[in-house]
Each structure stands twice: as structure tokens, then as C-alpha cells.
Amino acid sequence: MKKLNIDFDELQKAMEDTERDAFDYFLDIGTGDIIILSEDIISRAQQVLDESYDEDMAEYEEVEFDEEHDIPEWMEDEIELALGIFLFEKDRYVRIPERDHGSGFTAMREFTDSLEDLQLREHLQNILDGKGAFRKFKDALAPYPKERKQWYGFNAKFAKKEIEIWLKSIGVEFNNDNKI
Numbered sequence: 812m813k814k815l816n817i818d819f820d821e822l823q824k825a826m827e828d829t830e831r832d833a834f835d836y837f838l839d840i841g842t843g844d845i846i847i848l849s850e851d852i853i854s855r856a857q858q859v860l861d862e863s864y865d866e867d868m869a870e871y872e873e874v875e876f877d878e879e880h881d882i883p884e885w886m887e888d889e890i891e892l893a894l895g896i897f898l899f900e901k902d903r904y905v906r907i908p909e910r911d912h913g914s915g916f917t918a919m920r921e922f923t924d925s926l927e928d929l930q931l932r933e934h935l936q937n938i939l940d941g942k943g944a945f946r947k948f949k950d951a952l953a954p955y956p957k958e959r960k961q962w963y964g965f966n967a968k969f970a971k972k973e974i975e976i977w978l979k980s981i982g983v984e985f986n987n988d989n990k991i
Contacts, residue, residue: 812979814986815843823970826910826977836907837896840983846904848893852886856893905981910973918969919948922962931955 817838825836825845835853837846896904920939926932931951938947952959978984 812982812984813840814984816986817843818845821845822907822974823967825907826970826974829909829912831909837904838907839904840981841903846892848889852889852893855886856890856897859890859894860897908977910970914973915945918966922965926958931958
């Protein structure tokens, strides 16, 4: 099992982004870095591949495309990184999965059941049985700073377990020196 220094907060944020409508996230299992690519960069890189990629290119370590692509200079490095992820570095970069909605819901349910404030507990239980539970849950905790802080700590511990399970599944673990 490979031990890496990984920014837990960044990894958790990546997994919490369940919509993936603006960004996608990759873990560099060589360095432990979290790579964030915008959907625009991903789309442009995919366009370059669709227009220029030939199966014969898979045999080479570096790709030089025959045609010039209309890519702004400020995007070139990120598109090159995205192309590297898509083409050559599949063993080095792993897409960070979205957090499972079921486990997020389970975390909210367990937290709610642990609350001492019976009125708040009942209110949150009712919210969890309805539509839009995730947003309503966070909104309902807004007037309760102590419980909101407790929720974020509880959720982080719950997420840590999920992250460790995912990392183990790809042959990676947090470096023991990491404070997570």
C-alpha cells in the first residue's frame, strides 16, 4: 500500500461536489496532489483528442498533434495536463468519486439521532423524510451555531472513513504524519 501526504480537506471538498457541473477532480497517486480541472478544460482537451488522436499515438510517450488547435495560451498547460491524464497517466491519476448520496444521508440521520435538543432533533427528522433534505438540513442548522459546528465535525469524521475506504481500494493510504 502506497502512503501519501494528501490534503484531506481538499479531498473531502472534491468528494462533496456531487454535481460535477463546473469541475472534476483527480488524485495524483504519485504525489498525493488533488488536480482540479474545469469542465471547460476537460471539454477542450476532449475536443483536441476527438479531432487529432489516432490509436497509433497510444504507443508513444509524448504526442505531437499534426494540426494547430485554437486554444488560448492561458489554457495550454491545463489542457496539456488533462491530455496527460486522459492518455498516458491512467495509472498515475485516479478520478475522485462523488460522495455517495446514501452515505451523506446516513451521516445526517446519525447526527440527528445523536442530538440532545429534542425540538431540533424532531425538526431535522421531519426534514430528512422529505424532498430536498440536504439543503433543508443545512438551512435548518443555520440558527444553531453550536449544533452546526458539531455537524461539520461529525460529517468530516464520517467522510474520513469513506475516504479511507476509497483510498484503500486504489492501493493508497494517508501518511501517518498527516493530521486528518
